[in-house]
Amino acid sequence: MTVNIYSLPGWLYQTIYLGLTLGLEGTRVKLPGLRQLGLQRGQTILDWGCGTGLLLGDIADELQAGTIIAMDRSPGLLRQAKSKRLPRFEGRCWFVVCDGCSGLCFPQAFDAVVASYTLGILTPEECERAIEEIHAILRPGGRVLIIDQYRPQSTGLLKNAYYNTRACIAKRLFQQQFLGSPLQLGKWKFEELAYREHPLQMSFFWVGRKA
Numbered sequence: 001m002t003v004n005i006y007s008l009p010g011w012l013y014q015t016i017y018l019g020l021t022l023g024l025e026g027t028r029v030k031l032p033g034l035r036q037l038g039l040q041r042g043q044t045i046l047d048w049g050c051g052t053g054l055l056l057g058d059i060a061d062e063l064q065a066g067t068i069i070a071m072d073r074s075p076g077l078l079r080q081a082k083s084k085r086l087p088r089f090e091g092r093c094w095f096v097v098c099d100g101c102s103g104l105c106f107p108q109a110f111d112a113v114v115a116s117y118t119l120g121i122l123t124p125e126e127c128e129r130a131i132e133e134i135h136a137i138l139r140p141g142g143r144v145l146i147i148d149q150y151r152p153q154s155t156g157l158l159k160n161a162y163y164n165t166r167a168c169i170a171k172r173l174f175q176q177q178f179l180g181s182p183l184q185l186g187k188w189k190f191e192e193l194a195y196r197e198h199p200l201q202m203s204f205f206w207v208g209r210k211a
Helices: 010-021 024-037 056-063 075-082 124-137 157-174 181-189
Strands: 044-048 067-072 093-097 110-116 138-149 191-198 203-209
Touching: 010 075, 010 157, 024 056, 024 110, 024 138, 024 191, 024 203, 044 056, 044 124, 056 067, 067 075, 075 093, 110 124, 124 138, 124 181, 138 181, 181 203
Parallel strands: 044 067, 044 110, 067 093, 110 138
Antiparallel strands: 138 203, 191 203
16 A cells, blocks of 8 residues: 555654654755855745755744745645744744645735745656745745755666765655656756755755846
């Protein structure tokens, strides 16, 4: 029987995720990517596919003041995200249930969008629609941060065994596609500002800007 990890209670999903990653993706990939995004005080930010809100605290720290909208398709994960305490953002952090692929209807344009380990679990068609939606809601000059997984290339036996094991877990448990769609589509719609790979975490971050 296949279990959809995204339908699990938020606390259980977060425990599994942090146990498998040892929390290292936060310091090695997510936080460096956020700093490259260059958030500025007072901006309006969308956390596209926020999950249990693991990145909300870092977004709040980088932003200092402004508005955060956290969006996810899973009500269970979103409930866990709502439990995050963001004292400086009381009344300025909103939570929305939405799949992000079929019409993002917000009254304002966003200064930046963060999509962390979310686009890579979509089909190529869904990913294209999501990128189109993200592009549409960003103001001109707005930025997008995509953090996701990739399969590094290596000729070393031990490295390949490590990459294959992690890829298998990511595919079966987290539904990671490893198709490269987020990066390809991001480069198609946005001007590239920054890109960095972290082979040990099999992750990358990419920052783009809307013309």
